[in-house]
Amino acid sequence: MTLNMGPQHPSTHGVLRVVLELDGETVVSAKPIIGYLHTGMEKQAEYKTYTQSIPQTDRMDYLAPMSNNLALCLAAEKLCGIRAPERAQAIRVLLTELTRISAHCVWLGTHALDIGAMTVFFYCFREREKVLSIYDQVCGARMTASYFRVGGLSSDIPAGLLDRCQKFVDEMPAHTDEYETLLSKNPIWLARTRGVAPLSAKDAVALGATGPTLRGSGVKWDLRKSQPYCDYETYDFDVPVGSAGDAYDRYMVRVQEIRQATRIAKQAIEKIRRMGEKGEYRLRDFKYVVPPKEEVKTSMEALIHHFKIVAHGFFPPVGEAYHAIEAPKGELGFYFVSDGTPRPWRMKVRSPSFVNLQCLPTMIEGRLVADVITAIGSLDIVLGEIDR
Amino acid sequence: MAAAPGLHPDAVEQKLHERFPDVTFRRQTGEAVRDHTLYVPAARIAEVCTFLRDDPGLAFTMLSFVAGVDLLPREPRFEVVYSLLSIPHAARVTLKVELHENGLHLPTVTGVWPTANWHERETYDFYGIVFDGHPDLTRILLPDDWEGWPLRKDSPLGYQEVAFTHNTPGRKVPSPDLTTLKPKKVRYRAH
Numbered sequence A: 001m002t003l004n005m006g007p008q009h010p011s012t013h014g015v016l017r018v019v020l021e022l023d024g025e026t027v028v029s030a031k032p033i034i035g036y037l038h039t040g041m042e043k044q045a046e047y048k049t050y051t052q053s054i055p056q057t058d059r060m061d062y063l064a065p066m067s068n069n070l071a072l073c074l075a076a077e078k079l080c081g082i083r084a085p086e087r088a089q090a091i092r093v094l095l096t097e098l099t100r101i102s103a104h105c106v107w108l109g110t111h112a113l114d115i116g117a118m119t120v121f122f123y124c125f126r127e128r129e130k131v132l133s134i135y136d137q138v139c140g141a142r143m144t145a146s147y148f149r150v151g152g153l154s155s156d157i158p159a160g161l162l163d164r165c166q167k168f169v170d171e172m173p174a175h176t177d178e179y180e181t182l183l184s185k186n187p188i189w190l191a192r193t194r195g196v197a198p199l200s201a202k203d204a205v206a207l208g209a210t211g212p213t214l215r216g217s218g219v220k221w222d223l224r225k226s227q228p229y230c231d232y233e234t235y236d237f238d239v240p241v242g243s244a245g246d247a248y249d250r251y252m253v254r255v256q257e258i259r260q261a262t263r264i265a266k267q268a269i270e271k272i273r274r275m276g277e278k279g280e281y282r283l284r285d286f287k288y289v290v291p292p293k294e295e296v297k298t299s300m301e302a303l304i305h306h307f308k309i310v311a312h313g314f315f316p317p318v319g320e321a322y323h324a325i326e327a328p329k330g331e332l333g334f335y336f337v338s339d340g341t342p343r344p345w346r347m348k349v350r351s352p353s354f355v356n357l358q359c360l361p362t363m364i365e366g367r368l369v370a371d372v373i374t375a376i377g378s379l380d381i382v383l384g385e386i387d388r
Numbered sequence B: 001m002a003a004a005p006g007l008h009p010d011a012v013e014q015k016l017h018e019r020f021p022d023v024t025f026r027r028q029t030g031e032a033v034r035d036h037t038l039y040v041p042a043a044r045i046a047e048v049c050t051f052l053r054d055d056p057g058l059a060f061t062m063l064s065f066v067a068g069v070d071l072l073p074r075e076p077r078f079e080v081v082y083s084l085l086s087i088p089h090a091a092r093v094t095l096k097v098e099l100h101e102n103g104l105h106l107p108t109v110t111g112v113w114p115t116a117n118w119h120e121r122e123t124y125d126f127y128g129i130v131f132d133g134h135p136d137l138t139r140i141l142l143p144d145d146w147e148g149w150p151l152r153k154d155s156p157l158g159y160q161e162v163a164f165t166h167n168t169p170g171r172k173v174p175s176p177d178l179t180t181l182k183p184k185k186v187r188y189r190a191h
Helices: A041-045 A051-058 A065-080 A086-115 A119-139 A161-183 A187-193 A201-206 A212-216 A247-275 A300-312 A352-364 A370-379 A383-387 B009-019 B042-054 B116-127
Strands: A002-005 A017-023 A026-033 A319-327 A330-338 A346-350 B037-039 B062-070 B078-086 B091-099 B105-107 B130-132
Touching: A017 A370, A026 A352, A041 A051, A041 A346, A051 A065, A065 A086, A065 A319, A065 A330, A086 A119, A086 A161, A086 A187, A086 A247, A086 A370, A119 A161, A161 A247, A187 A247, A187 A370, A201 A212, A201 A352, A212 A247, A212 A330, A212 A370, A247 A370, A330 A352, A330 B062, A330 B078, A346 A352, A346 B062, A352 A370, A352 A383, A352 B116, B009 B042, B009 B091, B042 B078, B042 B091, B042 B105, B062 B116, B091 B105, B116 B130
Parallel strands: B037 B091, B105 B130
Antiparallel strands: A002 A017, A017 A026, A319 A330, A330 A346, B062 B078, B078 B091
């Protein structure tokens, strides 16, 4: 029997369609069909300056806007051969780690809801709400942050933000314990996830899986450790890995990642405090970065630089660069080809969900149709990022 | 140009030269070519990838992405970019294949890395580049009945009527003949 699942199905986390070939309750073959959310972001980027593409990235993985902003900015910075100041990097680390916590909270809540554990959803969204309020304070938007810029940040962090983040990271370990109390030893949860949708380490690498999906299969690979960016080498944290590669291991990896992200965020707060609550937040290289607004009001040169960069955009050198970061879902990379004009000749987004979704047939073929939901949930996909 | 600690770009190239003495691997140079990039002849790409994956000193076990690039008006017009990742060595290398507009065929690497399947479909979808031997080379992000190759530089960005108008009273059904629509004016610069 052929069964069509989606694209309008609540547990496909967006508009994913899967065509399942069934023999009784067993899945013989599965074919994911994507593209329902395709908006041609890569094409549009060719008609926009690098800075203008930043708001586009918010709409890719809309659960982790800051990570997307960061990946684009780092790729453009690599292309231009510039580097944001240390304080800006620390703020980026703080906010992207909070993003990781919030993205994993949404994942945990919805994944548990798919499997039938409703309580977790309310607990997780409570913490996610706090992160969104922090976003709101920092950049005025709850979901579409667009806060990072090539060469630093769009503005300095507001007063009182660090105290608020401090309170959040101090409370977070207790909340993570709550989630674990609800699930980790829950017999129903174990029955629904243990041994379900397994992915061997060999398959995971061959299929290009990254992030928690790869680490759940026991491969210790985290770009923050192996190819550090934003001074991640100065932070002290562990990379949790699974062993069996089943849905339970991926759950465990993500919950541990919430704990590690809390740890990193704590260190980042200390680091920012050491460098001052107010301070340098953008590189002073006015060929690529707009001068601070205060200077634009008083300095003629600053006004000219501001005008040039806002009116034309900055001119990166002719060349190309690929930079990848460890986003909540895996390796998120931007590949830029520049012809020396303010608009990229080509922007390619290597999105983790797009690649991770390819593992789905391997995970579910020969297994029960009820486990398809668990498999999709445990992959942690966002269709905005898959279809771009 | 830093590949990574433990795997120097020269070492990668030397191994390739030893294994494929008849192939010239030209390194891409330029003002801001930030990654280690090598040009590979189209016909040999699958072989070269297999070697890069299986050689224990290189172990590029993961394919990060495949992307097409249209360099109109340059000839050869198209490039296919492969970004390879070596997990044991924490290294990356980029391979490039140049393609002329009248010969948009190259062998698939799905046999080397299964992950290439969707990446190659996407490249086909956007540029019309055909990967010979691909198990299921169909459109992936665009609808099956889409005409044209949207990411080519001679494909217009805008001025297309919306595709679904059946439930909007008074709206005309769009013409499927997209050639009647005027492309947006774009000034091309030599790459």
